[in-house]
Amino acid sequence: MTRASRREMVGGSVDFDEVSVEDVSRHFGRRRAVSRVTFRAARGMIVGLLGPNGAGKSTLLAMLATVLRPSSGAIRYGSLDATAGPALRSRIGVLGHDLFLYPELTARENLAFFAGLYGIADSDACARAALERAQLDTRRDDPVASFSRGMRQRVALERALIHDPRLALLDEPFTGLDDASTEALLGRLKALRHGGAIVILATHDLDLAEGLLDTALFLRDGRNVETLSAPGGLRSTYRTVIGR
Amino acid sequence: MLRAIWLIVRKDLTVEVRSRELAYTTLFFAISCVLVFAFSLVQEGRAAEGVGAGVLWMTIMFAGNLALGRTFERERQSETLRALMLVPAPRPAVYLGKLTGIVLLLLLTEGVLVPLVALLFQAELLAHPFWLVSVVAMGTLGFAAVGTLFAAMLVRARSRDVLLPVLLYPITVPVIIAGVRGTMAIAQPDFEVAVVRFWFSLLVAFDVVFITLALWTFEPVMTD
């Protein structure tokens, strides 16, 4: 199944060339989770959100996914915003911190279920292809509950990307992956970039991020304390800027 | 939209068939409830007149409360409810999908519950099966319609286990009244269709109003 034909099957024909986050803040009561963050991400870019726990990376990703509304500021997807609803959501893929998989279902059932919900006509074939890509084809009929964390992570990644989204939002995608899977994921992300997707990922792993990211945003206490384009020397910058 | 609902229902059924956890525990709990009521209410081997209907509906509400909590607890694992909110289907489809699942589960439980209550409380519940099924189905639908919305609403709230009954029971007072009175009217020896029809119509009106309201409020209430 070619990417183009798969996209045609997806309901809604919206598309966008860039995502712009404009002075976005989000607070929960008195706690500021994200504070006046601004950045732009265009097609064929990988943007990294770096920072310690509690820096606001997950909250920012949730807002980008239209699951959470910003308390102030705006997020635009080209000329669209979150009110575009289902049409916009069909172009966004999310890998959450909690993986979004049903443990009682098999890997194939999980992927076919979500493929169906994303409007893919032949969801079963799509699921099989995705599992082959993740090299989990042999385990496709095993319940996800029996998988290791790393294997679950791989299935979850496939779930996030199964509908060929324009915007891929990944929260800690490298967690629990062994060397081979990490290499595969890096390759996947580069392929996504090559294919014109917008990738925004949050990660702790500075070494992996090195050489992968086009832009790096350093977040601390919800604030964007530094932005690097075409970054090198992430670790040293991290230490200076985050100071931990 | 319909496809999304069907996929969600099928997914819930698949999960349930695999583990059968919800079906068995809900059923067992319902039967225990009936036993507790029997020991409390049956005096000298006979139950008070008309108590059977009350026991049936009390059990449905308690077991339903448990089933609702459990269903959404499952969606809380791995945050799959959030994943469902992310798909391009209209969000009320998620509500309708979960509602269908709950109603099916409760109807299954009631299939066992009704004969059991009829037996233990000497209530002629099965005298007019068509009306009984109608009243029980509409009542269950009304209870589940409000319950599914509230349970979904509370997934990310604190104290969600205790808050569900606190919110649900006052709002479903008309359901329990109409359900019990309708069932009692069915079990009565001098059966009056008009009475049963009245309570049935009330339940249908309740269902229509509250399902519509739930469809309107699902998205605003679920997105932060």
Place this chain on the structure above:
Amino acid sequence: MPKWFSPAVLVCGVMFAISPLVIAQAPYESTMGLVQKVFYYHMPSAWVFLTASVVCGIASARFLATGNPRHDRTALAAAEMAVLFGLVTLVTGPLWARKAWGTWWVWDARITSSLVGWMIAWAYLILRQYGGPGSEKLAAGLALFGMANVPFIYVSVNYWRTIHPATTVVPKLPFSMGFPLLFCLAAFYFLMFLLMKLRVRVAEQQARLDAIYLSLDEQA
């Protein structure tokens, strides 16, 4: 607080202070004696309870539609009024009923519906208190459902006692819309208005404080 608030509180206080005198002026009801006078507090508080519930429902609907926190503050204040005046109603009611009908509680349509409505208002407050962050919207949903439920509750409770409500238990209430009743009605509504104003103001100050906290955090 606006300038008129303190004088208004004074006026309201005076109204309540002299209300026993005004009530004493009312014709002495033959069968019931002194206890009938409770009615002059009972009915106005029932009306205020109902009004507060309606205000809460409408404010909640507006909050869900627009997301404006002002409506949320109004809804919260109204719910608190509903619980407060509902409690007064539910306590003064039995006091009156005991003398009038010889029993503390009667399961009639109006009384029972009020009880259920009061519980919904109370559930609203419990949800807001214990539901954690984000419970404002959930509570608004509950209030909306509660308001939509009013006809259903009334009809079902009405026909619950007997399918033939012609034999209603509550006799035609022996009062005339005389001056004492209107006076107490005015006093209670005035009180509700003042309390709501105060409560909304407290909520506004809290919101402003939160905003200051947040902006401080920013400057740091």
